[in-house]
Amino acid sequence: MWKLLCGIGLTLFLFPMADDTPPQPGVSVECCGRLRHGIVEIGGETTGTTITFNRIVWELQLNSDAHREFAKQNHKEPVIVTGTLRKIVGIETKIRWIIDVRTISKRDATKDEESAKMTIEGTLRTADPRNGDYPEMMVRTHDQVWPIDVSADAELQTRANLFIGRCVLLTGSLERVTEQVDDEESDTPLVVRVKTLKRSANVPIQGQSD
Amino acid sequence: MSNVAKLCFLPGKLGRGAVVLMSDRSIQTVEEPMKFRTLHILMLVCVVFSCTSKSLLADEYRLRAKCKSEKRLSSELVLVRHAKSHFKGICRDGRAVFEVPAEQEQAMRSMAIGVDSEIPHVQERSTRLLISYSDEFNKPANETLKTAGLQMIQDYENGSFLIVEPMGDVTANTVEALMADDAVAYVAPDYIMSIPQSEASEEIRPSAADSASDDPFLNKLWGMKNCGATQVWPRVHDSANIIVAVIDSGVDYRHPDLQDNMWSRGGKHGYDFYDNDDDPLDEENHGTHCAGTIAGVGNNGVGVVGVTWKAQIMAMRFLGPDGSGSTSDAVKCIDWAVANGAHILSNSWGGPDTSPELSEAVARAERKGVLFVAAAGNTGGSGNNNDLRPNYPSALRSVNVISVGAIDENDARGSFSHYGKQSVDIGAPGVQILSTVRNNKYDTYSGTSMATPHVAGAAALVWSNTFSTPTQSPEQMAKVRDLIYENARPVAALRDFWGQAAPARVPGGVLDITFLSKTPPDNPPPPTEVPRLRLVENRMIVDPARLR
Numbered sequence: 001m002w003k004l005l006c007g008i009g010l011t012l013f014l015f016p017m018a019d020d021t022p023p024q025p026g027v028s029v030e031c032c033g034r035l036r037h038g039i040v041e042i043g044g045e046t047t048g049t050t051i052t053f054n055r056i057v058w059e060l061q062l063n064s065d066a067h068r069e070f071a072k073q074n075h076k077e078p079v080i081v082t083g084t085l086r087k088i089v090g091i092e093t094k095i096r097w098i099i100d101v102r103t104i105s106k107r108d109a110t111k112d113e114e115s116a117k118m119t120i121e122g123t124l125r126t127a128d129p130r131n132g133d134y135p136e137m138m139v140r141t142h143d144q145v146w147p148i149d150v151s152a153d154a155e156l157q158t159r160a161n162l163f164i165g166r167c168v169l170l171t172g173s174l175e176r177v178t179e180q181v182d183d184e185e186s187d188t189p190l191v192v193r194v195k196t197l198k199r200s201a202n203v204p205i206q207g208q209s210d
Numbered sequence: 211m212s213n214v215a216k217l218c219f220l221p222g223k224l225g226r227g228a229v230v231l232m233s234d235r236s237i238q239t240v241e242e243p244m245k246f247r248t249l250h251i252l253m254l255v256c257v258v259f260s261c262t263s264k265s266l267l268a269d270e271y272r273l274r275a276k277c278k279s280e281k282r283l284s285s286e287l288v289l290v291r292h293a294k295s296h297f298k299g300i301c302r303d304g305r306a307v308f309e310v311p312a313e314q315e316q317a318m319r320s321m322a323i324g325v326d327s328e329i330p331h332v333q334e335r336s337t338r339l340l341i342s343y344s345d346e347f348n349k350p351a352n353e354t355l356k357t358a359g360l361q362m363i364q365d366y367e368n369g370s371f372l373i374v375e376p377m378g379d380v381t382a383n384t385v386e387a388l389m390a391d392d393a394v395a396y397v398a399p400d401y402i403m404s405i406p407q408s409e410a411s412e413e414i415r416p417s418a419a420d421s422a423s424d425d426p427f428l429n430k431l432w433g434m435k436n437c438g439a440t441q442v443w444p445r446v447h448d449s450a451n452i453i454v455a456v457i458d459s460g461v462d463y464r465h466p467d468l469q470d471n472m473w474s475r476g477g478k479h480g481y482d483f484y485d486n487d488d489d490p491l492d493e494e495n496h497g498t499h500c501a502g503t504i505a506g507v508g509n510n511g512v513g514v515v516g517v518t519w520k521a522q523i524m525a526m527r528f529l530g531p532d533g534s535g536s537t538s539d540a541v542k543c544i545d546w547a548v549a550n551g552a553h554i555l556s557n558s559w560g561g562p563d564t565s566p567e568l569s570e571a572v573a574r575a576e577r578k579g580v581l582f583v584a585a586a587g588n589t590g591g592s593g594n595n596n597d598l599r600p601n602y603p604s605a606l607r608s609v610n611v612i613s614v615g616a617i618d619e620n621d622a623r624g625s626f627s628h629y630g631k632q633s634v635d636i637g638a639p640g641v642q643i644l645s646t647v648r649n650n651k652y653d654t655y656s657g658t659s660m661a662t663p664h665v666a667g668a669a670a671l672v673w674s675n676t677f678s679t680p681t682q683s684p685e686q687m688a689k690v691r692d693l694i695y696e697n698a699r700p701v702a703a704l705r706d707f708w709g710q711a712a713p714a715r716v717p718g719g720v721l722d723i724t725f726l727s728k729t730p731p732d733n734p735p736p737p738t739e740v741p742r743l744r745l746v747e748n749r750m751i752v753d754p755a756r757l758r
Contacts, residue, residue, distance in 0.1 A: 037563070040540060042459070042496045042533040043657040044560030044587030044601045044628070050534070057532065091588040091626045092496070092657040093533055 026141055027085040028119040029099060031058065032112045035079045037071040043092035051081055051099070053114035054176065056190070058085070058097045060104075067104055078109040085118075087143050116174040118192055120146060121200050124160060124168045135191060139170060148172065148192045159197055167202040170194050338363065341388065342371040342395040346702065350393045358387035395717075423447075423508045425515040427652065432619045433503070433639030433664055438724035439517045442671065445727050447508055448520035449674035454504050454554045454666055455480070455547035457540065458497030460490040460527030462648040465498060467513040471505045473522035480525035481546050483539040490525035494533055495647040497525065499655050500558050502646030503663035505670070513652055514645055517667025517723075518674075524552050529559060537561070537568050540603075544571040548580050553673060553680060553687075556666035557584040557603060558659030564602035572603055576610040579683040581673075581691060583666045585658035586615045586628040586708075593623070596630035605633045610687055612669075612694065615708050616640025616661040617720055621701045627658050634708035636698050637720040638664040668723045669694060675726055697725045 033053030039046050049060040049071050060081060062068045083099040090096045122141035135149045137160055148170065150156040172194040339360065343349045350372065355362055360374040376384065388394050422428060423443065434440050453473055463472045463479045472479045480490040492498045501516075501523050508519025526547055528539035540559070547555055555575065572582055587594065587601035596605055596613070604613035613634045616624035618641035623629060627640065640661030647653045673680050673690045680686065691713065698709065698719025705718035 036536070038537040038561070038565060039534050040529075040537055040559045040561040040602075041535075042494075042529060042559050043659045044562075044585060044604070045589070046534060046561050048561040048563040057534075089590055091590055092655065092659055 026121060027144060027146070029081075029083060029085045030117040031081045031099065032107055032115050033079065033081070034114075035060075035071060035074050035077055035081075035104075037075040041093060043090075045090045045093045045096065047098060051079065053116060054174075056116070056174070058099050061098050061100045062104075063101060067101055070104055074106065078107040078112075080105050080107045080112065085144070117171065118146070118174055119169070119171050120192065121169045121202060122146075122167065124148075124163045124166060126164055137164075139168065139192070146192050147189065148194050150194045150197065152193065156194055156197055160194075163197070163199060167200040168197055169200040170197045172196075339374050339376065339397050340371045341374055341397050343393050345393065348393045350388075350391050354387055354391040354394070358384040360384065423515045423519065424511050425506070425508065425513060426511070427514045427644055430644045431514060433643055433660075434515070434517065436617075436619065436621075436639050437517065437664055437668060437721040438727075439668070439671075441724045442726040443508075443519070446671060446675050447518065449505075449518045449670040450520045450522070451680055452518075452554065452670040452674050453522040453524050453550075453552045454556055454670050455524040455526050455543075455552035456497050456501045456504065456556050456663075457526040457528065457543045457547065458492075458500055458556075458558055459494035459529040459531075459533065460484075460492035460497045461501045461523060461525035462492045462498040462646070463490075463523075463525055465502075465646050465648070466650060467506045467510070467646050468498070468501055468523065470507050470510070471516075471521055471523050473524040475550070479523075480527070481543070482527040483542045483546070484527050484530050484535060490527035492525075492527070492648055493531045494529060495653070496529065496533060496558065496655075496659065497527065498647050499643075499645045499653065500556060500659060500663040500666075501525070502652075503643060503660060504556060504667040506646055517664055518670045521667070521670045524550065535559070537563070537565050541567050541571040544575055544582075548575050548578050548682070551682065552580060553682060554581045554583060554666050554669050556663050557582065558657070558662045560585055560587050560601045560604055562599065562601060564600075564606065568603055569606050569608070572606050572608045572611060576608045576687075577684065579681070579685070579687040580610060581612065581666075581669055581687050582606075582608065582610045583612045583614060583662050583669065585662045586613050586630070586634045588616075588624075588626040588657050588659075589628065590626055593626055594628045596628045596633040598630075600633060601628055604628075605630075609713060610691070612636060612665055612691060612714075613708075614638050614640075614658060614661045614665050616656070616658045617701075617704070618642070621703070621720060623704060623707055624656065624658070624661075626656070627661075629707035631706065631708060631717075632711040635711070635714035635719075636665065636695065636709060636716075637661065637701070637704055637707070637718075638668075639721075640664075665694065665721055668721055671723060671726060693725070694721070694723075695719070697722055 031051055031053060033051040033056075036050045036052065037048065039048050039050055047059040047061050049062055050057050051060055060071070060083075062071055080103075081099060081101055082103045083101040085097065085099050088096050088098065120139050120141065122139040122144075125138050125140055127136050127138050127147065135147055135151065137150065138145050138147045140146075148160075150160045170192070172192040174190055175193050177189045177191050341350055341360075349365070352362075355372075355374060359377050361377050363373040363375050365372050388397055422440075428434070460482060461468065461472070461479070463469060478488045481488055482490040502514055504516050505518050505521035505523050506514045506516035508515040524547055526543040528543050529535040540557075544555060575582055582603070584604035584606075586596060586604050594601070604611065613630075613636075615629055615634045615637045616627035617637040617639060618624055619639075623637065624641045627637075628634065638661035640658050641656045642654050643656065643660035644652060644654045645660070669690055672693050673686065676689060676693065677686050695709075695714045695716060698714075698716040699722035700716050701718045701720055703718070704720065707718060709715070709717045709719040
């Protein structure tokens with residue numbers, strides 16, 4: 001028995017597990033918002049922890065005891081979270097947005113405003129104006145479609161037009177299309193205001209937008 | 211051990227490593243390159259197996275040793291439950307001597323409440339035994355029966371049990387032989403019971419006995435038929451004196467299919483802990499949907515009908531328009547409902563975290579004698595095993611908690627429904643359930659949230675039909691809960707999903723209240739001599755005095 005254990009230990013030491021899977025197109029976020037812990041949901045469809053910013057609520061999947069302890073201690077406190085964002089279809093909660101948390105820390109609410117910075121790797125597509133889509137471009141990942149706005153910068157616009165149908169890597173901030181008038185308008189569409197945009201080596205993702 | 215694969219490492223031959231799978235039994239040799247991650251997982255499995263296999267053997271040895279130590283009781287042994295079931299022990303004279311973990315003792319004691327009142331129903335014990343098996347492909351061996359001195363009368367596959375007749379006395383050898391066979395789930399005496407002829411004739415009556423209320427959507431409510439409500443309604447359909455609190459997103463108390471069944475005090479129908487006011491009007495639909503399944507007004511010519519046609523729905527709101535809420539507000543709802551007389555709390559919500567405050571609130575409800583029905587939870591894809599990753603409050607161990615999984619029209623588990631042999635108790639209809647939603651409308655939802663109100667509504671019917679003066683009382687609550695468990699309809703395909711932990715006692719059981727169509731209320735007329743009919747009684751009774 002001891003020989004077996006020693007052999008396994010030695011093997012584990014000599015051949016450490018390596019994440020050799022290629023990076024998948026996806027969405028990384030850095031999110032400044034307010035943490036809520038001990039959340040329950042209809043049908044139990046929740047990770048139990050959320051971050052709320054600009055009337056957007058995303059669930060947080062905490063992957064370590066340290067993170068869970070942090071969440072317990074900082075319920076209702078301002079925090080900064082980094083991680084990858086995914087979208088899943090629920091049963092009673094139709095769409096769930098979940099951040100698989102990489103880091104979580106306290107935030108100085110007087111300095112850092114509520115926001116979400118996003119890094120998206122996906123395929124650039126044009127929206128269909130006949131469907132009333134605004135803005136006119138979107139980036140599609142394997143599970144998400146984000147409308148993007150490149151209107152602030154002429155060079156970005158030119159580059160985006162060149163990259164239509166190609167895989168791109170962009171950074172930007174998540175904002176609402178129009179300013180909120182009151183709380184009742186919380187469904188105002190979201191858009192990613194692009195700051196940087198470049199080609200990505202990944203293969204474009206096929207298929208229709210969600 | 212001859213057919214156990216051996217692992218050999220051949221570094222350098224196939225990349226950085228290779229695995230050769232060899233069987234002692236066959237001469238075949240297979241070589242295939244493997245990724246390191248797979249290799250490591252394989253090795254970890256080996257470690258886990260080598261660590262656990264010994265403890266498994268030890269457990270089996272301990273149990274068998276225990277059985278031998280009980281040999282001196284052999285002449286009294288009439289009933290045995292196999293060591294691999296959740297309760298470990300052997301029974302005699304209809305009473306069980308259990309070896310139970312400390313944390314289950316309270317649950318077991320609660321099971322014993324009301325036992326005495328059940329015993330008089332048993333008129334006579336047959337010499338026959340029922341041997342239940344857990345797997346239709348692995349039935350007790352003929353050799354086992356022969357060694358045990360038993361002769362098989364019938365293999366009743368629908369119920370997954372054998373009916374056997376002892377060829378001589380039932381002795382310790384019988385018990386030993388049965389316990390030694392892994393295919394034996396448990397054994398029980400085949401009771402012969404007396405039932406009034408009138409009820410017997412009711413039972414054989416075809417589904418013509420099903421009551422059709424005049425609610426126009428009745429034919430779409432498959433759950434009502436599945437749980438037996440339609441069979442019960444001709445005899446009992448109201449539970450007007452039972453208060454069921456729907457702890458959820460509130461209730462649209464103005465809905466024409468609900469308004470006559472709303473609990474009311476001072477013109478208010480509950481409380482809103484989300485907005486902290488006394489108007490629990492639903493802004494989400496979820497609570498309204500649950501309320502319609504519990505007690506949609508029956509026979510009013512409108513829309514749907516609940517499991518009970520008449521009950522008092524107390525609306526408790528703590529989930530907001532987005533369907534989420536905080537545990538602390540849930541606790542306030544529980545306490546408020548209990549303090550204001552609720553008998554049953556219907557909880558179609560949950561999350562992965564619990565808190566001492568939540569478990570304390572549920573325990574307070576338990577001490578008051580309030581039933582706490584909770585959704586096991588949903589996860590898209592293939593559900594979740596709550597035994598491994600609990601969902602609260604359904605995973606709380608208070609004895610008043612009934613954790614409910616969802617089934618579809620074919621008695622299959624809803625693909626999303628959480629499960630857990632130990633942590634989920636019963637299944638109920640929860641796929642494509644039509645019920646009330648806000649603004650006089652109806653909609654079809656799926657989820658364990660929909661299964662939960664079926665059980666809550668059924669509990670209301672059981673409670674009012676079992677006790678003429680229903681009160682918040684631990685004894686009444688335990689009796690209602692046990693009647694729901696004991697009469698659950700076992701579904702073989704669900705056996706591995708739920709119902710194996712105390713106090714639930716029917717593996718793979720789904721809600722079935724058809725017994726209400728036969729059970730007299732708690733002041734039965736004096737028994738009269740009637741012809742005897744054979745029924746199957748497969749129930750274990752706990753003697754609390756013998757609990758360790």
